[in-house]
Amino acid sequence: MSYKFITFEASDDGIALVTVNRPEKLNALNAAVMGELDDAFRRVETDPAVRGLILTGAGDKAFVAGADIGELPIGHALAAREMSLRGLAVLRRLERMGKPSLAAINGYALGGGLELALCCTLRVASANAKLALPEIKLGIMPGYGGTQRLPRLVGRGRALEMLLTGSLIDAAEAERMGLVNHVVLQTELLNFSRALLRRIFENAPLAVASVLEAVDASLNAGIEEGLRFESAMFGTLAATEDAVEGTRAFLEKRKPLFKGK
DSSP states (O other): OOOSSEEEEEOTTSEEEEEEOOGGGTTOBOHHHHHHHHHHHHHHHHOTTOOEEEEEESSSSEEEEOBOGGGOOTTOHHHHHHHHHHHHHHHHHHHTSSSOEEEEEOSEEETHHHHHHHTSSEEEEETTOEEEOGGGGGTOOOOSSHHHHHHHHHOHHHHHHHHHHOOOEEHHHHHHTTSSSEEEOGGGHHHHHHHHHHHHHTSOHHHHHHHHHHHHHHHTTTHHHHHHHHHHHHHHHHTSHHHHHHHHHHHTTSOOOOOOO
16 A cells, blocks of 8 residues: 555664645644554555564644644444444554554654553654643544543543643643653653664564454453543543534634533
């Protein structure tokens, strides 16, 4: 498969570098990007020469600044749920590929971008990174697993504060709460990420794969049910008047007037 919106580079050290390459859109996710990421994750999963993955965004402003708002099927519950389920399948492939993955977060990681990072084994952020799940400000909620994975990573209280306020947190706060593993200078981000993966590569590949599978099995008991519930709720919210108002206000660069409908 040829790529238009991502790049895929495999190096001799067994690391695949996948870069979301829409810097003019702050690397926002659309259907085409998700399809290309799915293919890239499949390549990492099935290629024995690739031992791990670094996922990042092009440019110095954003890792992935959420979903492409123009493609959200607001006002259509079934279409929104189907979009959520397709995205969940892509991210679940990343999460369960059996090889370590690392999100190199360079700038904004918002909404679907942060949900993408949550599916990686580890997260390293540049010092200027900003992270949030701001969907609630649009009258909707995360649809790619954020309500399920964030509480498992940082705890219920911290997660609910992020989910219910939609507020940005900086890299230092993200590290304090355990959302990211390390914070480094942006100029050091990729080199640090490569070095961290190489430390993992020093260990037996089968043992690494077994640890990843065991942790996934124990921590994510019941996650499939939770993800299905999230998708159903995402679809319901997408059909509300508030969702229409929230997305319209975003595009018109004004404050939304929510009515609870």
